[in-house]
Amino acid sequence: MTRVRLSDTEPARTREGNPLLGINPQTESSVDLFEEYARTRDIQLRNRLVLMHDRLARGLASRFGSSGGSTEEDLRQVAYLGLITSIERFDPTTGNRFVTFATATILGIIKHYLRDHGWLLKAPRRLRELGMSLRKTRTRLEMELGRVPTVPEVARAANLDEELVLQAMDIERLYHPSSLDHPARDSSGDLSAEFLAAIGANEPRYALIDDQEAADRLLSFLDAREQEILRQRYYDEATQAEVAHRLGISQMHVSRLERRALQRLREMIA
Helix, strand or coil: CCCCCHHHHCCCCCCCCCCCCCCCCCCCCHHHHHHHHHHHCCHHHHHHHHHHCHHHHHHHHHCCCCCCCCCHHHHHHHHHHHHHHHHHHCCHHHCCCHHHHHHHHHHHHHHHHHHHHCCCCCCCHHHHHHHHHHHHHHHHHHHHHCCCCCHHHHHHHHCCCHHHHHHHHHHHHHHCCCCCCCEEECCCCCEEEEHHHHCCCCCCCHHHHHHHHHHHHHHCCCCHHHHHHHHHHHHCCCCHHHHHHHHCCCHHHHHHHHHHHHHHHHHHHC
């Protein structure tokens, strides 16, 4: 994904040592800056506003940790994009606070990103959202109980049916796929071989099935004696002398019929 590099537009520190382009949110009104940006759409001014609210974007991204296979850095970048979107959409004339507006926008963009990129398989949205909420419930219970909570305990805390909790927990596992090098457990619960060992390998003889079917179709265009000769020679692996003895003809005749049949097959394949 595209990286948002705030340092690309950040000049040297000011005399006061403030790295945020000389902006001190406590002394310079962000409302005035938003009004000016709404009027001018100056990119440098937008960068100043982004840096003023850098901590807001980082804090919102940290709520999700490493979710759905995305790293914390990935989610920080998504949060920065959400912050830029908030600045672009914010209307200072409404009288609303920017932080309130930006928080809702950034959280929505992060959740939308996780819905689109965080799931390996398609899953019902209700179960996906329930799985994320149950993650927080399990974390809270673990801190309170000092151990991993059981499914009935999680169900009671969330006021849900145990079966629904199990379904949501199963769906939630799609967020954290296991490594193929991770040991798997057999039906008895004991550690066995790695997951990689359970993956099937390519079977080269499968291709022979297609060749066999193609050969059978082509053989049907030959006359009965030519078909019999080729079947005995290449299926039964009989010698020309053995075929000649079985058919009651000379070996030379068998050789001539075999060459003619093979030539016809080559022409049909071409």
